[in-house]
Amino acid sequence: MRAILLGLMLFIAIAPAVGQTLPGEPFDVQTVLDEQKQIDRDIDAGNGTYARLDEISMQELRERQRKLVGLLEGHQYEDLDETQRSRARTHMIFIKYLGKTDDDQLVCVRKRATGSNRVERICKLVAQQRDETKNSKDQAMQMLQNRTIAPCGPGC
Structure with missing residues (x-):
């Protein structure tokens, strides 16, 4: 501020x-x-x-x-x-x-897509980046909580 x-x-x-x-x-x-x-x-x-x-x-x-x-x-x-x-x-x-606000600021980054040499310029608002980061962390936590662990028996 x-x-x-x-x-x-x-x-x-x-x-x-x-x-x-x-x-x-x-x-x-x-x-x-x-x-x-x-x-x-x-x-x-x-x-x-x-x-x-x-x-x-x-x-x-x-x-x-x-x-x-x-x-x-x-x-x-x-x-x-x-x-x-x-x-x-x-x-x-x-x-x-x-x-x-700071959330209205546009931030651009250069990213290379997986398996490609082509560099792409991606521009997003700070608020969008923060929301995407939060959503991806939430999804990762949800996946970790929902995973099932199979008991390891004699054949493991």
């Missing part, structure tokens, strides 16, 4: 400079406002990744949402100057990545 917070703090420090030098794609103001309302509904219902945030992150999310909505409400994209667009993009990116 600390790594995420440190990464976010670093992003906050450099995002305004990047946002001003790299013009971004136009965004639909109404869509962004609708997304913020949906995030609020998810949090209130206790659903989604934002609902699992700790108290400090939740406060930062709410503050960013308040600033973003205040900046965009009653405006169209064309009404905003470049500084306002940059600030809006910074808030949107921060909100987007605040909802990400």
Whole structure:
């Protein structure tokens, strides 16, 4: 969790400079406002990744949402100057990545199939890898518990 917070703090420090030098794609103001309302509904219902945030992150999310909505409400994209667009993009990116967890990270590995020299690149989410590992361990334990041991008689 600390790594995420440190990464976010670093992003906050450099995002305004990047946002001003790299013009971004136009965004639909109404869509962004609708997304913020949906995030609020998810949090209130206790659903989604934002609902699992700790108290400090939740406060930062709410503050960013308040600033973003205040900046965009009653405006169209064309009404905003470049500084306002940059600030809006910074808030949107921060909100987007605040909802990400380590489980959402994509990890790729190169594996060689048994009996083949061909190397295959396999990409999975951290959560998928953890679930597969747990399932395979559970299956192995189940097989060990269900095995039958034949008594060894005189012919063994």
